[in-house]
Amino acid sequence: MPSSSSTFVAGLTAAALATVGFLAFQASANMPADLAEPRRGAPAKAAKAPGNIASTALPDDSGVGERVVYALMADRVWLVAADGRVKRTFKVAPGSVDPLPGSYSVGSRSGAITGTDGTPIEHVVRFAEVDEVVIGFSTALDGSLPEPDPRVQTGGIRETVADGDAMWAFATIGRRVDVVR
Incomplete structure (x- = not known):
């Protein structure tokens, strides 16, 4: 007993x-709806994509002034001048962890390092952190734009060499980065 x-x-x-x-x-x-949505790479995400995400037009809700705009659903970046003109736009290959929509600023940069996936990268422009995963733009020295591996938490948003050169010249410390859906 x-x-x-x-x-x-x-x-x-x-x-x-x-x-x-x-x-x-x-x-x-x-839970708010935006937190309940599946993370990048989940099959349901593609079904929720709004409108024509292939458009190169600057999103309406992307802020004002000189900035980098990163559209999560389109996997596209715009480098925007102070007068609102788009200096350059290009597709990117995101990592497995996305930043939340909002306004950030470039906090650090590195000329050349090894990425979390073991790939040598250059022109690293960091602007956010999510669950201890650092988020930033970078260029793989081998020119690769890999699909994210959902088993590995990576925040590297890969660009081509030419686009990485443009980002490096534009996105200096303190430059605003506006992330939109």
Whole structure:
């Protein structure tokens, strides 16, 4: 026959587990829609793509002034002059972790390093961090634009060599980076 103290502990444990389960359910039921969407690479993401994401037109909700604009759904970047003119636009190959939409600024740069995937890269322009994964633009020295490996948490947004050169010249420390869906 169990002792009264072990019965009491078992009862407390059961009550605690029930409370945690209830709170987890409540949190998931009240989660904002943008947080509940699947991460990059999940099949459902393509079905939610708005309009023509292949467009090279600067998104309407991309801020004002001199900035880098990064559109997550289009995997496209715009380098925008102070007067609002697009200096350059190009496609990119994102990593497996996306930054959240919002306004950031370039916090650090590196001329040449090894990427988290082991590839030698150059012209690294870092602007965000998500769950301890650093997000930034870079160019692979071998010119590769790989598909993200969903098993590895990477924040490198790869560009061609020519586009990486343009980003490096434009996105200096403090330059604003506006991320839009």
